[in-house]
Amino acid sequence: xxxxxxxxxxxxxxxxxxxxxxxxxxxxxxxxxxxxxxxxxxxxxxxxxxxxxxxxxxxxxxxxxxxxxxxxxxxxxxxxxxxxxxxxxxxxxxxxxxxxxxxxxxxxxxxxxxxxxxxxxxxxxxxxxxxxxxxxxxxxxxx
Amino acid sequence: xxxxxxxxxxxxxxxxxxxxxxxxxxxxxxxxxxxxxxxxxxxxxxxxxxxxxxxxxxxxxxxxxxxxxxxxxxxxxxxxxxxxxxxxxxxxxxxxxxxxxxxxxxxxxxxxxxxxxxxxxxxxxxxxxxxxxxxxxxxxxxx
DNA sequence: ATCCTCGGTTCCCTATTGTAACCAAGGCTG
DNA sequence: CAGCCTTGGTTACAATAGGGAACCGAGGAT
Numbered sequence: 001x002x003x004x005x006x007x008x009x010x011x012x013x014x015x016x017x018x019x020x021x022x023x024x025x026x027x028x029x030x031x032x033x034x035x036x037x038x039x040x041x042x043x044x045x046x047x048x049x050x051x052x053x054x055x056x057x058x059x060x061x062x063x064x065x066x067x068x069x070x071x072x073x074x075x076x077x078x079x080x081x082x083x084x085x086x087x088x089x090x091x092x093x094x095x096x097x098x099x100x101x102x103x104x105x106x107x108x109x110x111x112x113x114x115x116x117x118x119x120x121x122x123x124x125x126x127x128x129x130x131x132x133x134x135x136x137x138x139x140x141x142x143x
Numbered sequence: 144x145x146x147x148x149x150x151x152x153x154x155x156x157x158x159x160x161x162x163x164x165x166x167x168x169x170x171x172x173x174x175x176x177x178x179x180x181x182x183x184x185x186x187x188x189x190x191x192x193x194x195x196x197x198x199x200x201x202x203x204x205x206x207x208x209x210x211x212x213x214x215x216x217x218x219x220x221x222x223x224x225x226x227x228x229x230x231x232x233x234x235x236x237x238x239x240x241x242x243x244x245x246x247x248x249x250x251x252x253x254x255x256x257x258x259x260x261x262x263x264x265x266x267x268x269x270x271x272x273x274x275x276x277x278x279x280x281x282x283x284x285x286x
Numbered sequence: 287a288t289c290c291t292c293g294g295t296t297c298c299c300t301a302t303t304g305t306a307a308c309c310a311a312g313g314c315t316g
Numbered sequence: 317c318a319g320c321c322t323t324g325g326t327t328a329c330a331a332t333a334g335g336g337a338a339c340c341g342a343g344g345a346t
Contacts, residue, residue: 028210033189035263035270040183046176058293067171069335074294084273094343095291105269112258119255120178126248127178130227201324212304217325237312238323 038083043068043076045113048102051086052110055101085109181226186211186219188256191245194229195253198244228252 038044046065050056056064062073077100080086085106091097102110181187189208193199199207205216220243223229228249234240245253 031267031271032260032263035267036188036260037185039263040185040188040259042180042183045179045183059291062293067335069337070294071296071336072334075334082274082277083270084277085270090293093292094341096293096342098293105266105273108266109262112255112262115255115258116183117175117179119252120175120182123248123251124174124178127226127228128174130248131225134225134227205324212306213325214305214327215303218303233324236323237310238321239311239325241324 035083038079039109039113041076043072044080045116047073047076047080047100048085048106048110048113049117051100051102052107052114055099058098058100061100080106178226181222182252182256184219186215187223188259190216190219190223190243191228191249191253191256192260194243194245194249195257198242201241201243204243223249 043065046068047061050061050064058073058077061077062068062070065073068076077086077088081088084103087101087103089099089101091099186208189211190204193204193207201216201220204220205211205213208216211219220229220231224231227246230244230246232242232244234242
């Protein structure tokens with residue numbers, strides 16, 4: 001009744017109670033998901049990766065992260081600071097000098113982020129070839 | 144000359160050659176960065192986390208991932224499939240049945256993603272309290 | 287007096303994402 | 317046999333996030 005009743009290939013695992021597999025992503029307002037959204041972010045990832053080496057100034061970050069806009073760098077840094085992952089130090093000088101450094105918490109996060117980066121570096125060839133064959137198959141189907 | 148010459152706190156580390164700290168994020172079109180952008184994505188992360196447990200159908204994924212739109216689920220799944228991280232199996236039945244499963248490559252990625260999720264679960268209390276104190280400090284400064 | 291620096295903020299416009307409606311194809315219901 | 321149901325999408329349009337560029341403030345250098 002719920003399945004494709006006549007000819008579905010295997011009617012074995014489709015009752016409703018199976019849906020709550022993970023609890024942490026059940027509700028959209030789940031804290032863990034909110035935090036993941038912030039951490040697993042294009043720019044946050046790069047900022048944390050860069051700050052692991054050493055403290056950097058605003059402009060150093062901007063130059064290091066090719067393609068980031070000043071607006072997004074500011075926003076990203078503020079969010080990371082709010083989450084206690086980086087520390088912002090303002091020196092009352094002119095022109096202003098602002099240093100950004102990983103906090104202890106940020107350092108622990110860097111460990112897992114590094115694992116992600118390493119995984120990507122290790123497997124990038126596989127992914128690129130997967131894309132190539134996918135695109136080939138897709139263009140074949142057009143004919 | 145380059146620094147705040149008169150009264151900057153520590154003129155020790157600001158020559159230009161220091162900027163190329165990581166090579167993998169030097170150029171925006173870097174493959175690793177492109178792949179990271181795709182992987183470290185709000186929805187991709189959740190899809191991979193869910194598929195680790197078992198193969199799921201399109202509708203099961205949609206129900207499991209609260210807040211995802213049908214359009215974004217489709218898009219996300221296509222990208223993951225293209226990258227060789229998940230496998231899409233279409234059964235020629237009516238109504239259609241489409242199963243999604245992690246590939247071997249996807250499984251290896253899941254390991255590192257799980258580390259990220261575990262980190263988040265472990266440290267969410269710290270982050271939440273960091274946010275609270277940040278917000279308090281911010282509201283104080285308004286007065 | 288004017289220009290320069292750094293670390294932003296603001297404005298405007300484009301690009302990505304969400305919302306909702308529609309679709310195909312065949313089985314089931316009346 | 318007409319019309320409705322199902323799943324797994326696609327399409328058109330609205331909202332929101334992000335990029336680009338201009339501007340700013342404070343004081344030192346020219």
